[in-house]
Structures are given as structure tokens and as C-alpha cells.
Amino acid sequence: MANDSGSDARIRDGYAARAVEYTALFGDIGQMDDVDRERIGRWADGVDGRVLDAGCGPGHWTAFLVDRGVDAEGIDLVPEFIADASARFPQVPYRVASLTDADVPAGSLGGVLAWYSLIHASPDELLLLLTAARRTLREGGRLLIGFFDGPDGEAFPHAVTTAHFWSVTGMTALLERTGFAMIDSEARVQDGRRPHASISVVAI
Structure with a gap:
């Protein structure tokens, strides 16, 4: 998923074609699971510094962070998402960019939120x-x-387009390889949905 890669184009075009539908289904914080709001809110309260919502999609989580007083910015590959998010949440900064081309100074951020935004990356792309x-994160971010x-x-x-599963153990191993240490994880299974997991880590 490097900048301008075929994978980027596939993801961007796939979501662009369904941006209106996707935003209607998932673009409001009220449509999100209470457990996820609690999880992300608690995480944000422990972050010191600016936050990047990487792959922000319709922008609702970025707005959620800003409404909590977090200095947050949303980036996404899909121009349609960014245009719509900017119109719906004018108090929040958004721009078209990817994690690998975020134009963020090294070590400048306190936090990165990647909520289901890396699911389409192949294993090699995910490491990148x-x-x-x-x-982008400072030590302790x-x-x-x-x-x-x-x-x-x-x-x-x-x-939308091909995605990939990861176990908590497997994702943790990748995170540790790329300079992170585990804080905590959670996983759950809900009727009618694919199994979910999340991991919070600190940059070391």
C-alpha cells in the first residue's frame, strides 16, 4: 500500500465507487458500537499530543476525537470521503493522504488511530x-x-475489495517487529458480524 501503488488505486477506487453508500451505513458516530466508542475514547484520553486518524473514511472518528478536545487530523486515500467529511465536520481538518505519504515530520505525533483502515493491506504491505x-510517532506515542x-x-x-484477517498474537508480533510494545488488546464475536479485535501499543 505504498504511495501510488496498485493496491492504493484498488482501495481508493473501490471505496470511491461506494462512498455515498458507505457513509450512509457507517459515517455517523451514533451508528458505532458503544464498546468501540468506549475503547477509542479511553485510548484518546491516554494520548499526549497530536493524533492522526489514518484512513479516516467518512471522518466520524476524527470528529469524535476533536469533540473530546483532541488535536486530531484525518487522512484518507479517497477524495470523496475527504470532501464529504470536510463538509459534514467543518471544525475538523482532513486531507487526502496515506500513512506512507502523510507529510508528517518523524516523531511528531502523540497518537495514530488505524481503526479498520489497514485491513486491505497484504502482509508485506502491512509491515510497511x-x-x-x-x-510518525515520538517515543511513548x-x-x-x-x-x-x-x-x-x-x-x-x-x-469493497479483498481484506485480510489477523489474530491478536499475529498482529502483536508484527507490531513488535516495527517498534511497538503492547499495552492491551481486546476481542469479541457478535452475531452476524466478523470477529473483531483491537490492540493498543506504545512506540519504543
Whole structure:
């Protein structure tokens, strides 16, 4: 998922074609699970410094952070998402960018939120993205990542474009390889949904 890669184009075009539908289904914080709001809110309260919402999609989580008093910015590959988010949440800064081309000084951030935004990356691409996230964070900065829980790296037919499962153990190993240490993790299974997991880590 490096800048201007074929993977980037596939993801961007896939979501651009369904941006209106996706925003209607998932673009309001009130549509999000209470457990996720609690998880992300608690994480944000422990972050010291500016936060990047990487792959912000419709922008609702970035707005959620800003409404809590966090200095947060949202980036996404999909111009349609950024245009709509900027119109719906004019108090929040958004721009078109990717983690690997975020134009953020190294070591300048206190936090990176990657909530289901890295699910389409292949295993090799995911390592590059986690490395890019680590580069943006100062020592002690925090990353929160949400993903689908399952066999490590296994591809499945997501509604937009191919996505990948990761186990908590497998994702933790990748995070540790790219300069992070575990804070905590959680996982759950809900009827009618794919298994979910999230991991909070600190940059070391």
C-alpha cells in the first residue's frame, strides 16, 4: 500500500465507487458500537499530543476525537470521503493522504488511530504501514489498531475489495517487529458480524 501503488488505486477506487453508500451505513458516530466508542475514547484520553486518524473514511472518528478536545487530523486515500467529511465536520481538518505519504515530520505525533483502515493491506504491505506509523510517532506515542480477528494474513472477500484477517498474537508480533510494545488488546464475536479485535501499543 505504498504511495501510488496498485493496491492504493484498488482501495481508493473501490471505496470511491461506494462512498455515498458507505457513509450512509457507517459515517455517523451514533451508528458505532458503544464498546468501540468506549475503547477509542479511553485510548484518546491516554494520548499526549497530536493524533492522526489514518484512513479516516467518512471522518466520524476524527470528529469524535476533536469533540473530546483532541488535536486530531484525518487522512484518507479517497477524495470523496475527504470532501464529504470536510463538509459534514467543518471544525475538523482532513486531507487526502496515506500513512506512507502523510507529510508528517518523524516523531511528531502523540497518537495514530488505524481503526479498520489497514485491513486491505497484504502482509508485506502491512509491515510497511506499521513502520510508517512508527516513524510518525515520538517515543511513548500510542497506536490503536482495529481489525478482523482470524487466521494470520488470510484473505477474504470484503464488500469493497479483498481484506485480510489477523489474530491478536499475529498482529502483536508484527507490531513488535516495527517498534511497538503492547499495552492491551481486546476481542469479541457478535452475531452476524466478523470477529473483531483491537490492540493498543506504545512506540519504543
